[in-house]
Amino acid sequence: xxxxPKILATQVVASSELFCIETVDLRFSNGxxxxxxxxAGGYNGAVLVVPLLNDxxxxxxxxxxxxxxxxxxxxxxxxxxxxxxxxxxxNRELKEEVGYGARQLHELVAISQAPxxxxxxxxLVIARDLYEEKLQGDEPEPLEVLPLPLAELENWVMxxxxxxxxxxxxxxxxxxxxxxxx
Amino acid sequence: xxxxPKILATQVVASSELFCIETVDLRFSNGxxxxxxxxAGGYNGAVLVVPLLNDxxxxxxxxxxxxxxxxxxxxxxxxxxxxxxxxxxxNRELKEEVGYGARQLHELVAISQAPxxxxxxxxLVIARDLYEEKLQGDEPEPLEVLPLPLAELENWVMxxxxxxxxxxxxxxxxxxxxxxxx
Numbered sequence: 001x002x003x004x005p006k007i008l009a010t011q012v013v014a015s016s017e018l019f020c021i022e023t024v025d026l027r028f029s030n031g032x033x034x035x036x037x038x039x040a041g042g043y044n045g046a047v048l049v050v051p052l053l054n055d056x057x058x059x060x061x062x063x064x065x066x067x068x069x070x071x072x073x074x075x076x077x078x079x080x081x082x083x084x085x086x087x088x089x090x091n092r093e094l095k096e097e098v099g100y101g102a103r104q105l106h107e108l109v110a111i112s113q114a115p116x117x118x119x120x121x122x123x124l125v126i127a128r129d130l131y132e133e134k135l136q137g138d139e140p141e142p143l144e145v146l147p148l149p150l151a152e153l154e155n156w157v158m159x160x161x162x163x164x165x166x167x168x169x170x171x172x173x174x175x176x177x178x179x180x181x182x
Numbered sequence: 183x184x185x186x187p188k189i190l191a192t193q194v195v196a197s198s199e200l201f202c203i204e205t206v207d208l209r210f211s212n213g214x215x216x217x218x219x220x221x222a223g224g225y226n227g228a229v230l231v232v233p234l235l236n237d238x239x240x241x242x243x244x245x246x247x248x249x250x251x252x253x254x255x256x257x258x259x260x261x262x263x264x265x266x267x268x269x270x271x272x273n274r275e276l277k278e279e280v281g282y283g284a285r286q287l288h289e290l291v292a293i294s295q296a297p298x299x300x301x302x303x304x305x306l307v308i309a310r311d312l313y314e315e316k317l318q319g320d321e322p323e324p325l326e327v328l329p330l331p332l333a334e335l336e337n338w339v340m341x342x343x344x345x346x347x348x349x350x351x352x353x354x355x356x357x358x359x360x361x362x363x364x
Contacts, residue, residue, distance in 0.1 A: 007251070014197060017219060037198055065297035067296065112250060140212075163294040166295070
């Protein structure tokens with residue numbers, strides 16, 4: 001394991017309501033110096049919830065994604081609010097986006113996305129023993145909720161029906177976790 | 183499927199050397215209007231390469247990620263250059279980051295990351311029949327290359343050794359694809 005590069009300086013170079021971009025000047029252990037850019041913020045982390053209707057079926061939501069300019073199917077997710085417990089955030093997002101709460105919440109593992117550009121960590125949370133409860137979120141239109149039979153996971157991904165990387169990772173990990181429970 | 187929202191306006195509100203942030207004003211089919219922000223660019227797409235040393239072993243790289251301020255293990259990847267064929271980009275990244283070329287390249291599927299915030303599509307490419315060839319990349323220090331036995335995938339993810347969402351998704355999809363070939 002090489003020694004970590006030394007951070008010589010960081011500087012905010014651009015920002016908007018949602019994003020903050022900073023430069024980071026690094027000196028690597030071999031003496032090389034480089035300037036990188038990254039997105040600051042997101043340090044409270046995020047949750048991605050796997051709502052198990054039963055041991056063979058997961059609930060997905062369908063939401064309009066302005067990045068892709070299309071509707072996408074994925075798992076409910078959101079940021080952990082300041083001061084909010086991580087599992088509480090998972091249950092809140094589940095109630096807001098899917099219309100269920102969970103009596104059992106289990107953190108599987110935390111994963112990263114674009115680790116070269118963000119500090120963002122996403123906690124994958126399995127939600128079981130569901131009950132109906134709807135909380136009002138800030139969605140501009142109602143989200144469609146769709147059951148995915150876990151046996152169909154490969155097909156849905158290979159056919160392009162599910163594309164989002166964190167959801168795909170979470171669904172495979174959930175399947176492996178369930179296999180171990182049986 | 184609801185009708186897609188109408189894009190009323192887009193405007194660049196901040197930019198740096200690497201990032202460009204734009205606002206998008208949307209009117210949803212129910213009449214709700216909202217302003218969102220997204221990262222513009224990345225429209226050529228990216229490649230994420232799964233280098234198979236053999237049918238049981240994948241090669242990972244270890245690289246310093248300034249977002250996480252730590253070294254991370256993941257699959258070789260990079261942007262497709264303007265005018266470059268997607269599979270050629272995959273082979274170039276493989277040569278630059280791992281020191282191998284591949285005689286067989288197969289696109290598995292394309293996935294998204296943060297589809298609400300980026301248009302970014304990542305083509306997952308399985309690379310087989312490898313041969314040694316090193317191309318000079320722009321890395322500040324040599325990358326460590328590490329073989330991952332595919333049978334160990336779950337353990338490495340659950341122990342936090344592999345965290346990057348796209349790599350986890352690609353490795354599970356590769357394992358499923360290999361199972362089908364057998």
